[in-house]
Amino acid sequence: MAGREEVAFLGPIASYTHQAALNHFPDPHYTIVPQTTIADVFASVQSGAVSQGVVPFENSSNGSVIFTLDLFADLAGRNPDILVCGEVYLGVHHCLLGQHSTPEGQDGTARTPAEDVSGVSPPNKSRTKPLRDLKHITKLYSHHQAWGQCNDFLTTHLHGIERIDVSSTSKAAEIVRQDVAGCSAAISSRMAGELNGLDFLAENLEDNEGNSTRFLVLRRRDDGPSRPDGRAGAGGGEAETDDEHARYKTLVSFTVRHSEPGDLAGCLAVFQMYGLNLTSINSRPSNEATWHYIFFVEIMGRKRHDDSGAVNQALRQLDGVAQSWRWLGSWENALKA
Amino acid sequence: MAGREEVAFLGPIASYTHQAALNHFPDPHYTIVPQTTIADVFASVQSGAVSQGVVPFENSSNGSVIFTLDLFADLAGRNPDILVCGEVYLGVHHCLLGQHSTPEGQDGTARTPAEDVSGVSPPNKSRTKPLRDLKHITKLYSHHQAWGQCNDFLTTHLHGIERIDVSSTSKAAEIVRQDVAGCSAAISSRMAGELNGLDFLAENLEDNEGNSTRFLVLRRRDDGPSRPDGRAGAGGGEAETDDEHARYKTLVSFTVRHSEPGDLAGCLAVFQMYGLNLTSINSRPSNEATWHYIFFVEIMGRKRHDDSGAVNQALRQLDGVAQSWRWLGSWENALKA
Known part of the structure; x- marks a missing residue:
C-alpha cells in the first residue's frame, strides 16, 4: 500500500482507544480514523477500507470486553478475515x-x-x-x-x-x-x-493504581506485515526456542461437540500436550443452540508460516477434537514481565 | 429450622429472578423476600438472615452475569460460607x-x-x-x-x-x-x-425463542439440606455411577501460580484425569495483581460427604496444582437433556 495507511479505532476522539492507537501508530505515515462502534472497526478492517484497527479487549478491573469477543466469535460470518496482529497495554488514569x-x-x-x-x-x-x-x-x-x-x-x-x-x-x-x-x-x-x-x-481517580486496558490491533488475513519490524506477521523457518514462545501470543476460538462428554477438556489438553502455556480462557454463548458456548483461549507462542512449531502442531491436533475452531492471529507479546 | 423459612432473591417484585424463586420454592412454607442487589442476596445468606437465596448466573444470549461471578470470587472475603445448592432455568419471554x-x-x-x-x-x-x-x-x-x-x-x-x-x-x-x-x-x-x-x-419480543436465564440457589455452608428431597446436599456412601455424574453439577473456582507456566492447563487437566466432564469455564480479574485471573469451572458430578468419588479426588489433586481453590457447591442438574 503506497502513501498513508488508514487505521480505524473505537472513537470518539480522545477516547482511551484513541490514545492506544496513537501509542501504537505514532508514525505520521498513519492516518487514524474514529469509528462509532467496535463492530464498525471490525467492518472497516474486513472490507479493506482501512489497513488496521484498534479495539479494547480487556480491562484489568472490569474483565473482558464481551462486544469484542462476540465479534471474534463472528456467528453471522461477517468478519471471516480478521486477525489480531498486535496488542497495546494502556494505563487508564481517570x-x-x-x-x-x-x-x-x-x-x-x-x-x-x-x-x-x-x-x-x-x-x-x-x-x-x-x-x-x-x-x-x-x-x-x-x-x-x-x-x-x-x-x-x-x-x-x-x-x-x-x-x-x-x-x-x-x-x-x-x-x-x-x-x-x-x-x-x-x-x-x-x-x-x-x-x-x-x-x-x-486526577488518578481510579481505586486501583494498576488499572489498565489491553487493546488489540486487527488486520485482514490477506495483508502481510505492515510494520517494518514484522510485528503483524507470523514467523517460520528458524528453529523454535523457548524465547520465541515467550515473545508471542496466539488467540484461538473453538466450539465443542456436545454429543461427546469431555470434549472441552480434550480441546484444552491439546495445548498442554505441545507444552503451550495457556494464559487466558473466555467463553461466550455460541447461539447455535441454547447453552452452547464458543471458547477463546490465548496461548504463548505463534503460528508459523512454514507449518513447523508447537502452535501449528497443536492446531492440527485441535482439528480432530473440536467441532470447529479458528486461528485468530499471532502477535508480539507487549506485556513487560 | 422451625416454621417458615425465608428465601432472598434479586428483586424487585415481578423480576425474572422473582419468578425463578417462585418456581423453585412454590411451597407456602417459604417466605420469599426481595433484595436490591445481587450482593445483598449473598450477604443475607452469609449472615443467616435468610436460609437460601436466588441470583441470576447466566443468560443464553448475553452470557455470564459478572456481578455474580465476582461475588463468588469473594476477593474481600465477605462471603466465605456461600455454597450453590440448586439451579433454576427460566424461559425469558419479554x-x-x-x-x-x-x-x-x-x-x-x-x-x-x-x-x-x-x-x-x-x-x-x-x-x-x-x-x-x-x-x-x-x-x-x-x-x-x-x-x-x-x-x-x-x-x-x-x-x-x-x-x-x-x-x-x-x-x-x-x-x-x-x-x-x-x-x-x-x-x-x-x-x-x-x-x-x-x-x-x-408478547414474546425476544429474537431468540430459546432465550433463557439460569439462576443459582445459594445456602450457607453450615446448613444441611433444607428440602426434603435433599436437593441442597452432597451425597456419599453408595457406589458412584455414571448416572450420578450426569445428575449433578459442581462449581469450583481457582487461581494459578503465575511463576509456573502451564499451571492453568495443569489445573484443568486434573478434572480430565478423573473423567469429569467440564461444562463451562469463566474467568474474571482476580485483582490480587494486574492481569491475574480467577477461573470458574463447572463440572458434572458432585462432591460427596464421605470423601469418596471422582470430584473429591480431583479436588484433592487440584490442591497440589492451584495457587488457591474453593469448592462452591454441588447440586442437582436441572437442565433437561
Missing part, C-alpha cells in the same frame, strides 16, 4: 474534569493542577484528594465502566451526586464543556480534558 | 407493556391480547407482531440487557423510539404505569404487566 468553582477564575492558568483545597479531610478511603473544591458539582457524566473503577473516590468525595451514563468518557467531557452553569463534571481522560479545555478538578 | 392507544378503551378487557391490529406489515425481520397499534409510543423503558435480546422487534416495529435504561425490567413497568399521558411502554415480564395492570401491546 480525571475529574469540569469548571473551577469561581467562573471569574477561569483563565488559562485554571487548568493547572493546584494544591489540595478541599478543606477538612473527609473520611478518606480514597487514595486521591481533589485538586479543587467540588462543592459546586451537582451532576457527573461518564461511561458506565468508569464508575466502578473510581468507587473509592466517588464514595469519599462525591457521595450521592447524580450520575449520568453516556456512550464514552470523551463524550462525557464534551457534554461538560457545553454546561454553561459549570455545575457538572466528567470522569474522563487527560486527553479529553485538554481537548475540551476543561479544568482538572482531580 | 412483553411490551403500556396503555392501549385509546384511553377510553381501557376497561378490564383491554389487557386481553387482541388480534394483530398493526395495519400494514412493516419490513418484517421480527418473528413477532404487535397485538396493538404502537403509533402512540414515544418512549421505551427497560433493563439494558433486554434491548439486545429484542433487537429484531425493536428495529422492525419501534425503530428510532427513545430508550431509557432503568435498574430492572419490573422497575420499567412501574414507571410506565405512572405515565398519565400513556405514551411510554416497558419491555418487561408478563408478571410485571399483570402486577401493574398494564396492557399487553406485544
